[in-house]
Every structure is written in C-alpha cells, then in structure tokens.
Amino acid sequence: MNVLFETGAAGSVATTHDWLTPPEILAPLGEFDLDPCASEFQPWRTAKQQLTIRDDGLAHEWAGRVWCNPPYGPHAAEWLARCAAHGDAIALVFARTETASFHEHVWPKADALLFLRGRIKFHLPGGRRAVSNAGAPSVLVAFGKANADALASCGLAGAFVPLREARE
Known part of the structure; x- marks a missing residue:
C-alpha cells in the first residue's frame, strides 16, 4: 500500500493510498505465509x-515468511523495523538510501537488496494497473538468508546487493 499519484490532463492527482504490488514481482519471490499490509481490495493472493x-x-x-509492501511515507520505518526484528521478510520500499529509516533498519539489518530496474507501475484496488509509475525507484529488502537467496535467484531485473556477506 503506497501513496502514488495518477497523472492526467490536470497533472498529478492522488487517487488512492492503496497500491498493489504487481503479481509479476511477487511470483518469482515464492510463497509467503503472511502479508501484514494487504489491500482490502486485493484481487490476487500475496500470502497465505x-x-x-x-x-x-x-x-x-x-x-513464517512475510511479504511487506508497507504504506509509504512517515510510517514505513515502523514496518521496516518490524521486518528486521522478525528476521524472515521481504519488504518493497522506495530506494531512498539516504533516509533515516534506511540507515536504521536496512543498511545494518538487512541481508540483501535488489534495486529493481525502472520504476514500478503498481496496481489500483481491484487490480487495474496505474497509469503512471511510482515516481521513484524501488528496492526489495531481504531479511534472512533464505530471502536473500530468493532475491539473488528470482530473475527480476535489477542490481542485487548482498549485505550480510559484506559485514561478515
């Protein structure tokens, strides 16, 4: 669930705060046991x-294994902290590597990152793809070795960065 804008003749206008992860991003990552941020209007399963x-x-x-596409904005840090504490999660967030939440919850605690190539076009509630892209690059953040391995082998276009190995 992310805050994005639809662009039309009148410019960018917020249409919803509920943005769904495209299934083509989820599928290569494997099954998840829990999605604590699922949409009420989710046309496809994100987790059991x-x-x-x-x-x-x-x-x-x-x-179990958690998928987390948190609400973007000031509360994203709470979700990243929870993912880190849980230790078995993949989170999808903006690749804003300079932010306090990245420095507190991602750089020192994540096992790997996959900076996705291009900008995601999320889906609107009900499933229709958004007209515009997310407006910023996105990153998948792996907490736990199995999730780092999943990012390394998922085949999604982007730059894979192992973090745990670099710290050991």
Missing part, C-alpha cells in the same frame, strides 16, 4: 494470511 488496514498488521504476531 493477509491482514488489511482494518486488522492493523503491526499489532499482530508475525509468523
């Missing part, structure tokens, strides 16, 4: 268990 904004995914216990 999907929690929506009504469920407050941060308030729930997390178990």
Whole structure:
C-alpha cells in the first residue's frame, strides 16, 4: 500500500493510498505465509494470511515468511523495523538510501537488496494497473538468508546487493 499519484490532463492527482504490488514481482519471490499490509481490495493472493488496514498488521504476531509492501511515507520505518526484528521478510520500499529509516533498519539489518530496474507501475484496488509509475525507484529488502537467496535467484531485473556477506 503506497501513496502514488495518477497523472492526467490536470497533472498529478492522488487517487488512492492503496497500491498493489504487481503479481509479476511477487511470483518469482515464492510463497509467503503472511502479508501484514494487504489491500482490502486485493484481487490476487500475496500470502497465505493477509491482514488489511482494518486488522492493523503491526499489532499482530508475525509468523513464517512475510511479504511487506508497507504504506509509504512517515510510517514505513515502523514496518521496516518490524521486518528486521522478525528476521524472515521481504519488504518493497522506495530506494531512498539516504533516509533515516534506511540507515536504521536496512543498511545494518538487512541481508540483501535488489534495486529493481525502472520504476514500478503498481496496481489500483481491484487490480487495474496505474497509469503512471511510482515516481521513484524501488528496492526489495531481504531479511534472512533464505530471502536473500530468493532475491539473488528470482530473475527480476535489477542490481542485487548482498549485505550480510559484506559485514561478515
């Protein structure tokens, strides 16, 4: 769930705060047990268990392998912190490597990154692809060795950066 804008004749206008990860990004990453940030209007499964904004995914216990496409903006850091603490997650966030949340929760705690090539065109609630792209580059952040391995072998276009090996 991300804050994005649709571009039309009147310029960029926020149309929703609920942006769905394209299935072509999810599929190569394998199965997930939990998505604590699923849309209420999700036409495809992101995980075996999907929690929506009504469920407050941060308030729930997390178990198994987690997919996290958090709400972008000031609260993304809370989700990244939770992914890091859980230790078995892949998060999709903007590749804003200079931010405090990246320096606190990604650089020192993640096992690998996959900087996705190009800018994602997310989907709107119900499944229709957004007209415009995300407006910034995105990165998949792996917490846990199995998730780092999944990023390394998923085949998605981008630059894979192993982090854990560099620290050891």
